Amino acid sequence: MAVLDILVYPDATLKQASEPVTVFDDEFRQFLADLDETRLAAPGCVGIAAPQVGRFQRVAIVDVSNNPKHKNNGCMVLVNPEITAWEGYKKGREGCLSVPDYTGNVMRATSISLEAMDSNGNPVKYECEGFEAVAVQHEIDHLDGLLFLDRLVSRRNDLFKRKNYKK
Amino acid sequence: MEKWYMLTLVGEDRPGIVAKLTHALFEGGCNLGEASMMRLGGNFTIMLMVGFDGRSKQLIELVSPVSESLDLHLHIDKIKAHLHQHLDPDVRISVYGADRPGIVSEVTGALAESGLHILDLESDVAGSEDAPIYIMHIEGHAAEGVGSLQAALSIMKGRGIETNLTEIDTLIG
Numbered sequence: 001m002a003v004l005d006i007l008v009y010p011d012a013t014l015k016q017a018s019e020p021v022t023v024f025d026d027e028f029r030q031f032l033a034d035l036d037e038t039r040l041a042a043p044g045c046v047g048i049a050a051p052q053v054g055r056f057q058r059v060a061i062v063d064v065s066n067n068p069k070h071k072n073n074g075c076m077v078l079v080n081p082e083i084t085a086w087e088g089y090k091k092g093r094e095g096c097l098s099v100p101d102y103t104g105n106v107m108r109a110t111s112i113s114l115e116a117m118d119s120n121g122n123p124v125k126y127e128c129e130g131f132e133a134v135a136v137q138h139e140i141d142h143l144d145g146l147l148f149l150d151r152l153v154s155r156r157n158d159l160f161k162r163k164n165y166k167k
Numbered sequence: 168m169e170k171w172y173m174l175t176l177v178g179e180d181r182p183g184i185v186a187k188l189t190h191a192l193f194e195g196g197c198n199l200g201e202a203s204m205m206r207l208g209g210n211f212t213i214m215l216m217v218g219f220d221g222r223s224k225q226l227i228e229l230v231s232p233v234s235e236s237l238d239l240h241l242h243i244d245k246i247k248a249h250l251h252q253h254l255d256p257d258v259r260i261s262v263y264g265a266d267r268p269g270i271v272s273e274v275t276g277a278l279a280e281s282g283l284h285i286l287d288l289e290s291d292v293a294g295s296e297d298a299p300i301y302i303m304h305i306e307g308h309a310a311e312g313v314g315s316l317q318a319a320l321s322i323m324k325g326r327g328i329e330t331n332l333t334e335i336d337t338l339i340g
Contacts, residue, residue, distance in 0.1 A: 047340035138340040
């Protein structure tokens with residue numbers, strides 16, 4: 001087991017899309033263990049994606065169960081994940097291991113359906129809502145080369161002043 | 168290490184203020200830090216951290232031609248400042264009600280007594296001139312937990328002030 005080095009923006013590789021996983025061998029499973037150890041070594045970190053440690057494969061781990069008030073599926077190892085349904089949207093505050101010393105507001109779907117593979121390549125399905133759904137969306141963005149900085153919404157004007165509506 | 172100054176500029180709003188000011192600062196060898204700039208009541212207001220190795224007199228000489236040409240009041244303070252010292256808010260409070268004197272004082276007074284450290288506040292007057300509405304957003308740190316803030320805010324309801332408190336659960340991923 002090993003704690004891996006985290007890539008930090010402006011490292012340009014964080015902005016590249018990752019490739020699907022095709023080989024599910026012991027080396028891959030060892031990498032997953034290292035990836036989760038890396039996540040656990042960062043205080044308060046609930047998710048991590050493989051490209052954050054320089055491995056550009058479509059893999060993420062999300063576990064929000066350390067705070068029991070968040071509805072959760074436990075520790076989810078998500079290989080080649082796809083979001084198949086979205087519902088609702090809500091603004092939340094996000095930060096990122098790859099963007100130290102900054103948090104910002106981002107709009108995310110409030111509940112999602114998810115299809116992925118586990119560490120052995122078997123298909124898995126999850127339903128996620130609230131904080132867990134946000135964490136999954138944040139991590140899957142990494143697999144597409146997107147950071148939460150790409151989705152920031154203004155801190156101002158949460159209540160919009162509306163002029164006249166057209167009738 | 169770089170010396171930090173806080174530049175405050177206020178004046179009637181017009182297009183191009185930020186571009187002209189920051190061009191002069193860049194040409195003068197300044198490095199910009201955190202900033203808040205916005206239009207308030209038809210004025211443009213700037214609060215800007217500027218890293219500059221020279222003395223404040225030199226910085227004034229650098230900025231004055233721009234501020235004078237744009238009719239901006241200029242104020243410069245040498246400040247003790249550091250970057251990378253953000254405090255993360257854990258609570259967001261929005262407040263609104265029919266505008267009247269005292270809303271901000273009452274609300275922030277009650278919140279301060281209940282342990283709120285305000286990190287960010289913005290407010291607006293909306294509605295019409297006949298029936299103005301006061302709207303305020305606060306982000307802050309609840310040193311004594313959100314329960315005591317909720318209790319403080321519930322008192323406001325009886326005074327015609329609507330409040331909404333949301334906990335900010337920052338996701339680190």
